[in-house]
Amino acid sequence: MNRRTQTVPEPSLIYSKSKAGRIGCNVPTCDTPEVDLASVVGETRSELKLPEVSELDLLRHFTNLSHINYGIETGFYPLGSCTMKYNPKINEKAAGLAGFAQLHPLQPVETIPGALEILHGVQSMLCEITGFDAITLQPLAGAHGEMTCLMLVKAYHASIGEGDKRKVVLVPDSAHGTNPASAARCGYSVKSIPTDADGNTDLAALEAALDDTVAALMLTNPSTLGLFEPNIEKICKMVHDAGGQVFCDGANMNAMVGTTRPGDHGFDCMHLNLHKTFSTPHGGGGPGCGAIGLQKHLEPFLPVPVIRSVGDTLIADYDRPHTIGKVAAFYGQFLMEVRAYTYLRAYGRERIADISRYSVLNANYVRERLKEVLPPAHDRPCMHECILTAEKYKKEHGVRALDISKRLIDYGYHPPTNYFPLIVPECLMIEPTETESKDTLDDFCDALIAICHEAVENSDLLHDAPSTRIVGRLDETLAVKQLDVRWNG
Amino acid sequence: MPMSAIPEGLKYTKSHEWIQLDGDVATVGITDQAQSELGDVVYVDLPSVGKTLSAGETFGSIESVKAVSDLYAPVAGEVIEVNGNLDSSSDLVNSDPYGAGFMIKIRVNGDLPGDLLSAAEYSAHVG
Numbered sequence: 001m002n003r004r005t006q007t008v009p010e011p012s013l014i015y016s017k018s019k020a021g022r023i024g025c026n027v028p029t030c031d032t033p034e035v036d037l038a039s040v041v042g043e044t045r046s047e048l049k050l051p052e053v054s055e056l057d058l059l060r061h062f063t064n065l066s067h068i069n070y071g072i073e074t075g076f077y078p079l080g081s082c083t084m085k086y087n088p089k090i091n092e093k094a095a096g097l098a099g100f101a102q103l104h105p106l107q108p109v110e111t112i113p114g115a116l117e118i119l120h121g122v123q124s125m126l127c128e129i130t131g132f133d134a135i136t137l138q139p140l141a142g143a144h145g146e147m148t149c150l151m152l153v154k155a156y157h158a159s160i161g162e163g164d165k166r167k168v169v170l171v172p173d174s175a176h177g178t179n180p181a182s183a184a185r186c187g188y189s190v191k192s193i194p195t196d197a198d199g200n201t202d203l204a205a206l207e208a209a210l211d212d213t214v215a216a217l218m219l220t221n222p223s224t225l226g227l228f229e230p231n232i233e234k235i236c237k238m239v240h241d242a243g244g245q246v247f248c249d250g251a252n253m254n255a256m257v258g259t260t261r262p263g264d265h266g267f268d269c270m271h272l273n274l275h276k277t278f279s280t281p282h283g284g285g286g287p288g289c290g291a292i293g294l295q296k297h298l299e300p301f302l303p304v305p306v307i308r309s310v311g312d313t314l315i316a317d318y319d320r321p322h323t324i325g326k327v328a329a330f331y332g333q334f335l336m337e338v339r340a341y342t343y344l345r346a347y348g349r350e351r352i353a354d355i356s357r358y359s360v361l362n363a364n365y366v367r368e369r370l371k372e373v374l375p376p377a378h379d380r381p382c383m384h385e386c387i388l389t390a391e392k393y394k395k396e397h398g399v400r401a402l403d404i405s406k407r408l409i410d411y412g413y414h415p416p417t418n419y420f421p422l423i424v425p426e427c428l429m430i431e432p433t434e435t436e437s438k439d440t441l442d443d444f445c446d447a448l449i450a451i452c453h454e455a456v457e458n459s460d461l462l463h464d465a466p467s468t469r470i471v472g473r474l475d476e477t478l479a480v481k482q483l484d485v486r487w488n489g
Numbered sequence: 490m491p492m493s494a495i496p497e498g499l500k501y502t503k504s505h506e507w508i509q510l511d512g513d514v515a516t517v518g519i520t521d522q523a524q525s526e527l528g529d530v531v532y533v534d535l536p537s538v539g540k541t542l543s544a545g546e547t548f549g550s551i552e553s554v555k556a557v558s559d560l561y562a563p564v565a566g567e568v569i570e571v572n573g574n575l576d577s578s579s580d581l582v583n584s585d586p587y588g589a590g591f592m593i594k595i596r597v598n599g600d601l602p603g604d605l606l607s608a609a610e611y612s613a614h615v616g
Contacts, residue, residue: 400528402528419528419555419556422555422556425526476529476554477529477531477554477580480531480532480552480554481531481532481579
């Protein structure tokens with residue numbers, strides 16, 4: 001058993017450590033004339049409560065809090081569909097170089113040839129990896145990339161005189177919720193396409209839905225079921241024959257890097273999450289980058305600026321008469337691109353396929369080791385993540401996927417994604433990524449197997465979990481109904 | 490564990506709604522199976538009284554801690570009552586799906602659709 005214990009004190013707010021008059025730093029003597037603040041800004045806020053602590057109080061407070069945090073650097077993080085791989089520290093070192101970190105976005109473009117080189121370099125490498133003709137790095141998140149792709153599709157249909165009739169976007173029922181949201185945001189109506197019993201797109205339903213009102217199909221490949229769509233070329237041809245475009249949701253690109261290319265499958269455009277697949281920070285460390293790739297016919301509509309070479313020089317091209325305009329300030333999240341560039345160059349062309357090979361191998365290893373206790377939703381090899389069902393524990397012992405996930409916290413692991421995709425009952429979605437060793441995967445699988453035995457023998461352990469942490473089971477229903485994010489101290 | 494309840498005398502849809510007919514008034518809710526799959530219900534979005542629905546049309550949505558799902562009208566007709574208690578007590582859908590957790594009442598217009606299921610048929614449908 002790999003249970004970690006914690007001996008940290010109860011978490012509290014810094015305010016509870018405040019003592020009037022205690023200071024954490026010495027402010028230099030004022031060497032400018034003193035100004036009466038109230039006469040400048042009006043009445044000062046004497047009621048404003050600020051913590052008064054020493055430097056050591058402060059350090060201990062936040063260091064202790066950081067010790068009860070959980071991240072990829074403290075443990076395994078198998079959150080499916082999120083690709084929580086390790087981001088090597090060298091990425092941060094490169095992004096912190098003064099020549100990158102201290103650039104100003106309004107600097108004359110002639111003074112930033114190195115930055116343009118990075119942007120162009122990432123674009124070129126992503127073109128090669130995805131098989132698309134062009135890449136823009138501007139969208140600031142995955143869903144932003146989806147939306148930008150649909151804006152290109154819309155501009156393309158308008159340019160060939162079909163903008164008025166193509167109003168429908170098709171989205172499989174296994175899709176991420178952002179897909180229908182992006183389509184709706186672009187003014188399309190959404191039609192759901194069912195998944196067949198084998199976990200593939202239902203071709204008969206797709207055929208029935210295709211007509212001259214369809215603007216695009218948004219397809220995640222590999223799907224959120226962790227399965228590669230075997231009919232992908234046929235599907236792209238069906239949509240193209242009906243005059244539609246095919247968008248690839250690239251959330252699961254980690255399974256394909258260096259092995260197979262969406263641009264070769266027939267897709268017209270796709271988005272990539274640099275913060276998943278190409279090792280730039282997620283969430284709080286972000287913001288992210290939802291780069292998009294596209295075929296030549298969509299290139300005229302690219303957002304500006306387009307970073308491209310003219311002879312030996314790189315330029316930021318704003319002179320694009322058919323552009324959809326700007327989708328982000330300046331050049332997008334430039335330092336994300338520096339990190340992705342570092343990551344890509346560290347792998348190199350020779351080893352880049354290791355990403356997909358090891359991530360797929362790891363997911364299949366987990367699937368195989370757990371299949372007796374948690375059967376896979378579909379009985380065939382998976383891609384970079386495995387989708388398992390805890391349905392039998394619910395039926396026979398009243399234990400849900402949620403209870404299993406919560407019990408994993410007691411065993412020292414971040415839980416996998418649960419209840420997604422929605423079409424798999426009592427779903428657990430495990431994505432180990434390529435950065436985990438067999439030893440880590442074995443320890444994790446041992447924990448899950450032990451938990452499944454507990455579900456049969458002593459299900460209260462699961463219903464009450466987590467019981468060894470400073471925070472127990474949260475009331476998610478109450479949290480939704482009475483959302484309170486304000487500190488009332 | 491007890492199987493989910495599927496009372497006799499009600500009609501069901503494949504999308505997990507139930508209806509109870511009293512003359513030409515149909516009371517509509519979601520099944521025990523559906524509430525069990527959804528988990529704790531946090532919000533139910535229902536139409537206004539007077540709205541006309543066709544069979545199979547989306548009449549509202551239900552949100553649980555897991556997902557948001559559409560609600561489909563099992564029959565065509567006019568909404569004559571909406572369960573206002575669900576505004577403040579959406580948990581009634583979980584605790585009493587066939588009673589206090591009902592959603593709307595519809596004055597049925599025309600014949601019942603042919604694809605409504607009996608209790609036995611719905612039981613077979615959910616396996």
